[in-house]
Amino acid sequence: MIEEASRSYGLRMKRLALLLAPLLLLPACASNETGPAAAVPAAAGWRAIATDFDLERARKWRTAWVRAVAKARAGGHSADIAGEGVLLEPDAALRGVAPPAGDYRCRVLKVGGQGEGLLDYVAYPSFDCRISAGAGAMDFVKLTGSQRPVGRLFTDSDRRLVFLGTLQLGDEQGILRYGHDRQRDMIGLLERIGERRWRLAFPYPAFESTLDVLELVPKE
Numbered sequence: 001m002i003e004e005a006s007r008s009y010g011l012r013m014k015r016l017a018l019l020l021a022p023l024l025l026l027p028a029c030a031s032n033e034t035g036p037a038a039a040v041p042a043a044a045g046w047r048a049i050a051t052d053f054d055l056e057r058a059r060k061w062r063t064a065w066v067r068a069v070a071k072a073r074a075g076g077h078s079a080d081i082a083g084e085g086v087l088l089e090p091d092a093a094l095r096g097v098a099p100p101a102g103d104y105r106c107r108v109l110k111v112g113g114q115g116e117g118l119l120d121y122v123a124y125p126s127f128d129c130r131i132s133a134g135a136g137a138m139d140f141v142k143l144t145g146s147q148r149p150v151g152r153l154f155t156d157s158d159r160r161l162v163f164l165g166t167l168q169l170g171d172e173q174g175i176l177r178y179g180h181d182r183q184r185d186m187i188g189l190l191e192r193i194g195e196r197r198w199r200l201a202f203p204y205p206a207f208e209s210t211l212d213v214l215e216l217v218p219k220e
Helices: 002-025 035-039 052-059 061-074 078-083
Strands: 102-113 121-133 138-142 147-157 160-169 185-194 197-203 209-218
Touching (some): 035 138, 035 147, 035 160, 052 061, 052 185, 061 078, 061 102, 061 197, 061 209, 078 121, 121 209, 138 160, 147 185
Antiparallel strands (some): 102 121, 102 209, 121 138, 138 147, 147 160, 160 185, 185 197, 197 209
16 A cells, blocks of 8 residues: 555655646755755744744644644555554654754655545655754755655754755755745754654645654664
């Protein structure tokens, strides 16, 4: 079932990328900026640059989490939810959140379909992600897959970093500047949930699900 869902998902993303490709013609980033710097400017804190829409998504993170998990359970995925353990428990964050720089395996879970015909629980194989030092924050990039967040991680508390960035789709190479398009803007909450295990949760993402969760485990 997951393999079939993955094929369907890939086709939807290709169509979506074609529809949204003209957006890449916008003056989204300066010519001398690449990667996360092209998506999000340097800032003292995430609240200084977060859009009102993303501030609201961050405030409602728990509501999104509870609704997504409840919908997945109602759709027959209680065993899947239980099998993920702390990964899908909203209050599992540990102190000492800052992840080390380096390459990560990042497994994507989409929970709670947004509408009819969308699956309420999909777990994809691991993709490649990278965390590195940035200007006033840590940079985060998902390197592979058809949906690739690119942006920065800002300190929020000793249990949480906040991700602000934008979304690349399909085989796109260009990067939109954060704040240019609400459907591409992303806000996520990064928390440590184990000795060498983190999660990056996106409440109310623009496409498909009510909650996206990336499980992050260092490659080495």
